[in-house]
Amino acid sequence: MTTSIAIFDTTLRDGTQGEGISLSADDKIKIARKLNALGVHYIEGGIPGSNGKDIEFFHRAKTYSWSSKLTAFGSTRRKDSRAEQDISLNRMIEAQVPAATLVGKSWDFHVHTALQTTLEENLAMIGDSIAYLKQAGLEVMLDAEHFFDGYKHNPEYARAVLRRAEEAGVDWIVMCDTNGGSLPQEIAEIVTSAVQTVKVKLGIHTHNDCELAVANALAAVQAGALQVQGTINGYGERCGNANLCSIIPTLQLKMNYDVLPQDQLKDLTSVARYVSEIANVHMPVNQPYVGNAAFAHKGGIHVSAIMKDSRTYEHIEPELVGNTQRILVSELAGQSNVLSKAAQLGYELDATNPETRSIIDRIKELEHQGYQFEGADASLELLLRKATGQFQDAFTFESFKIITDMASDDSSCSEAIVKLMIDEETILTVAEGNGPVNALDNALRKALVRHYPDIEHMHLTDYKVRVLDENDTTAAKVRVLIESTNFGSTWSTVGVSSNVIEASWEALVDSFRYALIGKEKQSLLSERKEQLGIVNH
Incomplete structure (x- = not known):
């Protein structure tokens, strides 16, 4: 029987702690709906009542139906207080979501230094908080903060945290490598010990400070963890959280765990890029599985091989995660690159034709001059059309002129004059813009729109x-x-x-x-x- 792994997405909470990432309530709703459609099991929405955006998010979330479980995040009760009087716990209940995640200390150093309380009081804080939320009908997860550092320093106390949470009725205990400093073999050994300590379901939450968040999460699953927490594209504090875009397909396609329905796994690339756009954070082209270059091939020998069988240089079919194979054409391109790329664009080139060789030579010459066709497929297609006699110019460029006026108050205005020929008719247009390029864009559009309305x-x-x-x-x-x-x-x-x-x-x-x-x-x-x-x- 295939083991099922629950995916817990914390992009909307832990992910927003990454430098340069700020999501509005509307952004969070949009991303949550995408994650819901992807099929993740838990979506952590934020901390109810902590700020206006999270308040609005949980309020608006009530108007949508969710197949994923929306989850509220909060801390255990304050030291030397009562759970039922704790503002954070009550706000989690008032959020009216089915699940809650509590963060609790599991490293004795943190208990003494950060909380400044006793080890026994910390255990009471964990037990009381879990029991109170369970009484309110919530599914409760304990994020055992700094669990691996705590275990390495004081294993008996770390195990005591697990036992107290289990006694209180917790549904999941999620072991956190909060500082991101543990190694995969350490993770595996400690998770194995935790599995032997309690019967409650265990999860893993890793950070990427040693570039090991994904590896550590996978090691934890192999050792018995049944839930993985992470974020889309690995967003998060410092070096980020475990990247779910790598974890999900690796678990499902490489390790044979049951994670997402295959039809929804195909949405992974589009979700990753959507979240990147909403967060306004550049997505690395070489990001595994979902990056634009994840299945891109540039070397001529590689391309020649994948044209025979893509398995020669691709570890999975890119379509399984919603990505596509790309052939790059550059100064490194051989004949196979150009033939394959031309075929993708709908042009059949004859490998024995001298014109094909001249096209390759022309591409290499332009690349030497500084052109780059890897990221400019449209320019490459125009080049191929011209080389194969399939290009009919919609207009003929005659001239352009740019005038930029600077005023003493530092304001400026750019004006472009463009002269074109369309169907033997000379067209002269003038347009202003916010800078010379914008002015040229406006003038060219103005010249073309009368003949080609779709340009608008x-x-x-x-x-x-x-x-x-x-x-x-x-x-x-x-x-x-x-x-x-x-x-x-x-x-x-x-x-x-x-x-x-x-x-x-x-x-x-x-x-x-x-x-x-x-x-x-x-x-x-x-x-x-x-x-x-x-x-x-």
Whole structure:
């Protein structure tokens, strides 16, 4: 029989303690609904009553139906007081959620130093708090804080904490590596001891201070833990919490535990990227399983092999976690890369044709100049279209001019004049913008929208500039990457020049050209417009 592992997500509580992460109540509701759809078993919403955002979150959460168990977080009662009079415990009950997580001390050093009380009083605080919440009908979990450090310092007291929690009727005891300093073999040995000490279900909560949070969580499960606590993308205080985006698929696909339904596991990548967007935190491209580069292949030998069988260089099928295989085209690209990438984009190239070799050489030449097609698929497709004679330019660029006025009060205004040719008609437009690139974008859009109305719904979503040779200082070449979107489709283009405006213009023009190429793309835009109920006037 397959063992089931419960997933406890604390992105909304522990994850928000990470530097640079701040979630509004609305953000927390959105993320919680995504986690609920993913199928995690517990969603820790925060600390009821601690701040306005958490108060609003628990209030609004009552208006939704949840298959996951929403969980409130709080501390054990204060020392030398009564549980029924404890504000934190009563707020957890008033949150009207099915489960509660109590944090309690399990390291004698913390009891004496942080709580400044006796070891016996700390045990009483844990027992009284659990019993009070159980009487209120809640499923109760004890986060045994600093459990592994406590066990290594005083194993008898750490075991006493487990026994007192069990006697009080706790549903789960979650052993926490709060400082993130333990090693996998230590985790395994201590969890094994805990399993032999109590009969209550055990969980694991690890931090990533030694880059071992995932490894430690997996070691704990192998030793008998049945619940794993962590966060999406590993967000959390200091170096972060255990990354559920790595733990969930490893448990399910590698270790054969029952974690999530397969149909929901396929949503893991989209959830990871959604949370990254809401948290406004850049998601590392090389993040395992869900990163943009997790199944990206660049070396020609690798690509040649995966075209024969993807198992040669992929440890799982990327689709199992909702990700996709990507072929990167760069100066390292061999013939296999270009052929495979062209096939992905819908272009069949003949490996024996000299033109294919010239395309490869052209790509390598441009990469040498500073272009980067790994993150600019749209520019690569335009290049392939031109090389294969399948490109029809929707407009012809004639010229542009930029005027920027600076006032004595430090205010500025940029104006762009763009001259194009469309169907033998000369079009001259002028537009202002917040900076020269925005002015160019507005002027180009204004010139095109009369002939191509769908351009109105295309938007730039990201703009990056990188200096390619710092030694040349202000005369250095720059690479501009522009990301655009239209009706749910997203694409990226690249431009390179020693003039940042010229590089921006190149990437900008390519972005508009990509939005307009091919009847099939125009048809797709029309279909999406119909789906969204957008009508041109």
